[in-house]
Amino acid sequence: MIILGIETSCDETSVAVVKNDSLAANLISSQYFHKNYGGVVPELSSRAHLQIINPLVKSALEKSSIQLDDIDIISATAGPGLIGALLVGLTYAKGLSLSLNKKFVAVNHIEGHIFSGFLMKEKPEFPFICLVVSGGHTLLLLVKSFTEIYKLGSTVDDAAGEAFDKVSKLIGLGYPGGPKIQKAAEKGDPNRINFPIAELKEPYNFSFSGLKTAVLRYVQQQGGIQKIDEQHIFDIAASFQSAVIKALIQKLKKAIGNFDVKSVSIVGGVAANSLLKEKAEQLSSKYNLKLVIPSLEFCGDNAAMIAFRAKTLFENGITHDLNYKPYPSLDENSFLSL
Amino acid sequence: MNFPCERISHSEEETKLIAEEFLSVLKPGDVVVLNGDLGTGKTFFIKKITEALGITKANSPTFAIVNEYESGQDTRIYHFDFYRINKVAELHDIGLEDYLADDEAITFIEWGELFPEVLPHKRYEIKIEEVSNEQRKFRFNKFT
Numbered sequence: 001m002i003i004l005g006i007e008t009s010c011d012e013t014s015v016a017v018v019k020n021d022s023l024a025a026n027l028i029s030s031q032y033f034h035k036n037y038g039g040v041v042p043e044l045s046s047r048a049h050l051q052i053i054n055p056l057v058k059s060a061l062e063k064s065s066i067q068l069d070d071i072d073i074i075s076a077t078a079g080p081g082l083i084g085a086l087l088v089g090l091t092y093a094k095g096l097s098l099s100l101n102k103k104f105v106a107v108n109h110i111e112g113h114i115f116s117g118f119l120m121k122e123k124p125e126f127p128f129i130c131l132v133v134s135g136g137h138t139l140l141l142l143v144k145s146f147t148e149i150y151k152l153g154s155t156v157d158d159a160a161g162e163a164f165d166k167v168s169k170l171i172g173l174g175y176p177g178g179p180k181i182q183k184a185a186e187k188g189d190p191n192r193i194n195f196p197i198a199e200l201k202e203p204y205n206f207s208f209s210g211l212k213t214a215v216l217r218y219v220q221q222q223g224g225i226q227k228i229d230e231q232h233i234f235d236i237a238a239s240f241q242s243a244v245i246k247a248l249i250q251k252l253k254k255a256i257g258n259f260d261v262k263s264v265s266i267v268g269g270v271a272a273n274s275l276l277k278e279k280a281e282q283l284s285s286k287y288n289l290k291l292v293i294p295s296l297e298f299c300g301d302n303a304a305m306i307a308f309r310a311k312t313l314f315e316n317g318i319t320h321d322l323n324y325k326p327y328p329s330l331d332e333n334s335f336l337s338l
Numbered sequence: 339m340n341f342p343c344e345r346i347s348h349s350e351e352e353t354k355l356i357a358e359e360f361l362s363v364l365k366p367g368d369v370v371v372l373n374g375d376l377g378t379g380k381t382f383f384i385k386k387i388t389e390a391l392g393i394t395k396a397n398s399p400t401f402a403i404v405n406e407y408e409s410g411q412d413t414r415i416y417h418f419d420f421y422r423i424n425k426v427a428e429l430h431d432i433g434l435e436d437y438l439a440d441d442e443a444i445t446f447i448e449w450g451e452l453f454p455e456v457l458p459h460k461r462y463e464i465k466i467e468e469v470s471n472e473q474r475k476f477r478f479n480k481f482t
Binding site for chain 2: 010046047080081082083084134135136137155156157158159161162165166170209212213216217328329330
């Protein structure tokens with residue numbers, strides 16, 4: 001069985017081919033642009049998706065040594081994401097499905113992330129607790145099977161990755177916030193400033209907006225960013241990073257304690273953070289659980305996770321009509337079995 | 339509420355009351371621009387308005403650029419954030435005009451001041467300033 005996956009929910013255009021049980025291609029536009037156009041970063045737009053999608057599909061087919069007609073299932077992200085961007089990938093996939101007369105599967109982007117651990121050699125075992133942490137999402141879930149996903153909690157304001165980006169800009173480290181803060185934090189003292197961790201009524205929810213404001217206020221109290229020396233910046237970065245990771249680990253620990261699970265999986269762009277990895281390793285070994293964190297290639301937005309999710313949906317008898325519409329937000333009931 | 343006007347909030351509870359007061363003047367088709375520095379509570383204010391409409395899931399659209407919410411009372415909400423936008427062309431490409439032309443929706447735009455040229459003339463503007471740690475000053479203005 002050959003599955004084509006297309007992901008265009010936000011900034012990245014990505015196309016992947018899953019051939020039987022292995023990943024034959026996983027091309028991501030930023031890398032593609034980098035290689036082919038000498039480091040041109042595509043602008044934030046659906047036109048950029050439109051320009052790159054066809055050559056990217058062609059390259060993915062070449063890389064997998066297959067023809068269009070060899071594909072059995074065509075899949076694309078349907079949401080959540082930027083509606084114009086989603087439309088490009090979804091409509092392209094539907095058109096391909098119609099013209100080739102192949103099955104079509106619409107994939108929820110978050111479900112793609114949730115099962116991205118299965119792209120690794122060491123896979124999660126059901127049931128598992130999944131922490132989705134990226135620039136746009138922060139969710140905690142109980143995953144019992146490929147068709148039973150229960151949302152335990154989510155962020156009530158900013159996503160964890162968004163907090164990294166905004167604080168990084170605030171303390172003059174720039175974009176992308178995740179790696180910049182992590183690097184600065186390595187040289188800083190995480191105990192110098194006691195940034196707050198939000199206390200929320202809902203046990204598994206997150207809030208990072210207050211933390212961002214606390215960093216802003218701290219910077220203002222010092223008389224602005226110009227008055228803060230380099231070591232002090234490193235200490236702010238380390239203290240901030242430590243507060244974010246503490247909040248994530250705290251909720252993860254609560255979920256692990258309350259549900260009988262076999263493994264833990266941390267997915268999404270922020271899963272690349274080394275402090276989060278280190279703390280999650282300590283936690284999972286304490287509870288004797290298997291920990292799966294996808295490699296960098298599968299942590300960010302990618303089509304491999306979309307193609308893989310489409311495969312598991314198809315294997316559970318789920319395909320979609322060609323009138324399937326994209327959805328911008330993650331509705332309360334948009335997960336399977338919620 | 340008569341425009342222009344100012345409100346001072348000393349707590350989250352008071353911000354909720356101000357949000358509800360402002361909501362009472364809004365009608366479908368309205369556009370509300372929110373300006374104010376990082377951390378002044380633009381998203382929080384919109385969250386309080388949408389909660390009054392029975393929408394519980396409003397959160398930051400910084401990453402997605404625009405969130406859409408649907409309330410039980412058939413009010414559609416578009417919640418934009420221009421923070422991550424680099425140039426006007428990106429907004430055209432996202433289809434901002436189409437969102438703004440939706441007469442059945444209320445559109446909120448965080449960081450609208452970054453691209454004043456795309457804002458409709460007829461709009462509400464809210465400037466949020468931090469007075470002290472917990473205090474916020476809201477300045478409401480209406481352009482017709």
